[in-house]
Amino acid sequence: MAFVVFEGLDGAGKSTLIKGVEAHLQTLGQVVHLTREPGGTPLGEEIRQQLLRVQGDTPVPRAELLLYEAARAQHVERVIRPGLAQGKWILCDRFSQSTVAFQVGGRRLNRKIIDDLNRYATDGLQPDLVVLVDLPVDESLKRMSRREQEKGQGKDRFELEERAFHEGVRASYLAQAAEEPQRWLVLDGLQNPDQLLKKLLVEMEKRGWLAFSSK
Ligand SMILES: Nc1ncnc2c1ncn2[C@@H]1O[C@H](COP(=O)(O)OP(=O)(O)O)[C@@H](O)[C@H]1O
Ligand SMILES: [Mg+2]
Numbered sequence: 001m002a003f004v005v006f007e008g009l010d011g012a013g014k015s016t017l018i019k020g021v022e023a024h025l026q027t028l029g030q031v032v033h034l035t036r037e038p039g040g041t042p043l044g045e046e047i048r049q050q051l052l053r054v055q056g057d058t059p060v061p062r063a064e065l066l067l068y069e070a071a072r073a074q075h076v077e078r079v080i081r082p083g084l085a086q087g088k089w090i091l092c093d094r095f096s097q098s099t100v101a102f103q104v105g106g107r108r109l110n111r112k113i114i115d116d117l118n119r120y121a122t123d124g125l126q127p128d129l130v131v132l133v134d135l136p137v138d139e140s141l142k143r144m145s146r147r148e149q150e151k152g153q154g155k156d157r158f159e160l161e162e163r164a165f166h167e168g169v170r171a172s173y174l175a176q177a178a179e180e181p182q183r184w185l186v187l188d189g190l191q192n193p194d195q196l197l198k199k200l201l202v203e204m205e206k207r208g209w210l211a212f213s214s215k
Contacts, residue, residue, distance in 0.1 A: 001030065001087055002209055003080065003125075005095040007173060008133035009166060010159060011143030012189045013196060017133060018091050020197040025089055028212060033083045036093035037071065041078050044071035052156040061107050065114065068099050069121040076122050096122060097130055097176055105172025106165045127183070129207070131200060132173050135189035137166045 004021070006014040018034060025032045038048040047067050051059065059067060072095070083090050096118040103109045144159055177184035185203050187196050204210050 001084065001089045002128040002204075002207075003084055003090045003092070005092045005097060005127040005130045006133065007094060007097050007101070007130055008189060009135050009137065009140040009170060011140045011147065012133040012135040013193060014093055014133055016193050017131070017187075017196050017200065018093055020193065021200060022091060024197070024201060028210065030089055030212070031087065032089045032091060033079070034091050034093075035075070035079060037075060037095055037098065038068055039071065040075040040080075040092070041071075043074050047071040054154075054157055054160070058157065061103070061109060065099070065103050065109060065117065068103075069117045072096065072099075072118075072121040073123075076125050081123075081125060092127070095127060095130075097127075097173070100176060101169045101172040105168040105170075105175075106161065108168070129203070130177075130184045132177050132184055132186045133189040133196065134170070134174065134186055137163060137170060139190065140166065 006018055008014050022032050022034050037044070038051055039045045047070060051064060051067055051071075080090050080092070099118060100111070100114055103114055104111045141163075144155075147153065148155065174186070177186050185200065187199055189196070191199075201210070
């Protein structure tokens with residue numbers, strides 16, 4: 001088992017890929033816990049609602065950052081660490097890497113402070129692998145507006161941000177991947193879901209993570 005985080009812009013294909021990996025691991029008899037940030041715990045899901053709100057007392061950038069970190073601390077202590085201790089796979093839709101991408105790359109907050117807060121909230125826990133589904137901003141915006149039309153879903157606060165914000169987020173993801181190439185796998189989100197799943201499974205195989213019989 002391992003702790004695998006999925007990152008990328010909205011519409012990149014994270015949810016689709018996670019479900020594919022989950023299904024594959026389950027056919028191999030593995031116990032998988034699929035979770036997400038912000039959220040993953042009852043408290044975290046309440047915080048998520050406050051973070052995505054578009055009306056009323058919307059959080060200022062520093063409050064927003066601290067809410068993410070509060071939800072993360074709860075998630076790590078109540079769900080992720082216990083799950084790993086029980087031998088479960090943890091597949092997490094967004095984690096600390098999103099905070100760097102959105103709050104530093106998008107909102108231009110101070111990186112050092114965010115790294116320190118991430119370390120505090122996670123108590124030093126880091127994913128074994130971060131899968132970045134990289135997508136050009138244009139394609140992300142296109143997929144998001146399609147989703148909105150199909151589901152009649154309104155935009156949340158991040159989807160309403162302007163283009164430069166999303167470009168900053170994407171650039172930060174790619175920079176983080178370049179800083180720690182052994183921890184990150186960058187996939188081309190323009191490929192189809194089957195191709196993406198196959199590439200990820202090849203990487204997991206290469207790391208010896210799918211060789212259960214030998215354990
Ligand atoms: N590899 C892909 N190529 C093209 N479209 C995709 C791909 N993966 C997902 N999609 C479509 O793009 C939209 C967003 O996918 P989703 O997995 O929900 O992304 P995310 O969770 O990153 O926001 C959905 O309509 C989905 O069907
Ligand atoms: Mg999703």
